[in-house]
Amino acid sequence: MQGAIARVCVVVVAAILNHPLLFPQENTTLPDQDKELMARMREHEEKLEMEQAKLEKELSQLESKQEESSSEDGYSWYFWSTLSFVIFFTIELYRVDLTDTEIKPVEDEDVFSESGSVTPRTMVLDKDVLSNFCDKCMYTSSHENWRVREFVEGFADDLLESLRSVCDRDADMEVGDFVGIGSMFESWKVCKPLMCDLIVPFSPPDPYSFQFHLWCSPSSDVPPGLQGCGKIKVTKFGENEKGCLCGSANMGDDMLCLLHSRNDTPKVDHSPDELLCSRNTPFLAKDQVMKWFQISVTKAWGRISHKYDFEVTFRNLDAAGALTIRFRSGKVIMLNIIPVVQLEDTDAYFVSHFPSDCDSPPDPYWPLSFAVYEKNLLKHFAKRLPQNSCHLHCLQIVTFLHRKQTGLTGKSALTNYHLKTALLHLLLSKKPSVWGVESMEHRLRDLLSFLQRSLQEKRLHHVLIGNSKVPGDVQVPLIIRKAEPINLLRPLVLQRELHAATVRHFTKC
CATH class of the missing domain: 1.10.287 (Helix Hairpins)
Known part of the structure; x- marks a missing residue:
């Protein structure tokens, strides 16, 4: 035993x-x-x-x-x-x-927290992967983006010149020169297909002009839910005045009116429909403007299409100038030509629609865009940040992840504009010296943390409206700098399901 x-x-x-x-x-x-x-x-x-x-x-x-x-x-x-x-x-x-x-081995699931989400602190950031991403997706695409911008600018010049030729100078709206905005013209575009956004200002024919009623004006009647919008009233010169004496009195042949010439002929009055106004109102209507612009662009392209060896189609009938340019080689370029109204002599523009927006404010309310000032703000930082700074790289990485997640789970309330706004807030709050290329990992964590906190608090203020930190040389209009800040995430406060879906979208990026 x-x-x-x-x-x-x-x-x-x-x-x-x-x-x-x-x-x-x-x-x-x-x-x-x-x-x-x-x-x-x-x-x-x-x-x-x-x-x-x-x-x-x-x-x-x-x-x-x-x-x-x-x-x-x-x-x-x-x-x-x-x-x-x-x-x-x-x-x-x-x-x-x-x-x-x-x-x-450590995989994506290993860095999730108990709630099933990735936090900026627990997320694994590999410097080699980030560097490789920048080399392949950013540096190599800069030359191609420059070539696309050059082509788009030349094509837009030709198209708008053709558009002016098909318009009646005495009856139709007068179209100005385009201005490039958005990621493609701010040098942080990384995703394909390539898309360029151009805004095209227009003005009414003589003797008409625009009057503006902003949401932040003292006598504003814009609803609280439409902050950042305004109404555009079409007025006729002298209709609010008693009139000129030269037309009601015999002043003799020796007297000359400084306002009117002897050769002036009476201008033909236009109906509200001809002036693109809402029915029975003097206010400019976005729907009318988009119909007019789409018809005009179609006629303009018909005049010059024989000169080009590619196909141009309307990508979205609800957006006036959402065009798709398709070459014989199969290459595609997206082009958004957006009709806008310039706010007096500023670089702020009332836009008929934003390309990324699913829902636009109802007529006669027009959203106000500060895209030109935002582009100037990025240029302001570019002059003061270290050489080869990482601020645009961080934005490119986050927008790339956002786009990939959108392809998997669909759209959410989070847009690229929110991501850019978050970056601009960080640029205003941090010293220029901390944005060196060697600090990309830390700044990327800061950006993700800022976005996470904004979603939790359901608050992300517009970077230019009511923000005293904006440098004076950006020249934001005084009425905008003194306005109350606008919360870009206000829809998430009112819609709990949308907020929950957006948080899930962000944590899975």
Whole structure:
């Protein structure tokens, strides 16, 4: 009995000492480069193998000297063998669990928090991956983007010149020169297909003009939910005045009116529809403007299409100038030509629609765009930040991730404009010296943390409206600088489901 127990114990000890759990053949949890440690492990393993051989030899000698065991001893042997099998099986199961938990490589799921989301602190940022991304997706695309901008500007010039030729100078709206805005003209576009946004200001024919009623004006009647918008009233010159004396009195041939020439002919009055106003109102209507502009662009393209070897189609009938240019090679360029109204002599423009917006304010309310000032603000920072600064790289990475996640789970309330606004807030709050290319990992974490906090608080203020931190040389209009800040995430306050969906979208990016 005692001999059988001794034999079993020897076998169990030898098996445990030689088991892969304690001394694995390949130590995958240790770095391969630690040669000294691996050598010591192999030496220790060889000693254990020698010890096991010695124990097996002694066991065989004991068996040769031992007489045939009794039946009780036989049953004991079966009992201890079974027990040994159970011990080995338990150790094997534990070894599998331990291997799965300790040796499994780090994947996306490993950096999720208990709530199933990635936080900026827990997210793994690999500097090599970030650098490789910048090299492949940013630096290599800068030359192509420059060529696309050059082509788009030349094509837009030709198209608008053709548009002016099909318009009636005395009756139709007068179209000005385009202005490039957005990511393509701010040098942070990274996703394809390439898309260029151009705004085209227009003005009414003589003797009409525009009057503006901003949401931040003292006598504003713009609803609270439409902050950042305004109404555009079409007025006729002199209709609010009593009139000029030259038309009601005989002043003689020697008297000359400084306002009117003798050769002036009466201007033909236009109906509200001809002036693109809302029905029975003097206010400019976005729907009317977009219909007029779309018809005009179609006629203009028809006049010059024979000069070009590519196809131009309307991408979205609800957007006036959403065009798709398709070359024979298969290359595609998206072009948004957006009709706008300039706010007096500023660089702020009332836009008929934003390309990224699903819902536009109802007529007669026009959203006000400060895209030109935002472009100037980025230029302001570019002059003061370190050479090869990482601010645009951070924005490109975040917008790239946002676009990929949108392709997986669909659109959310978060747009590229929110991402750019968050970056501009960080640029205004941090010293220029911390935006070096070597600090890209830290600034990317800052940007993600700022966005996460904004979504949690459901608050992200417009970077230019009511912000005293904006430098004076950007020349934001005084009435805009003194206005109350506008929360760009206000829809999330009113819609809980939209907020929850947007948070889920962000945490999965």
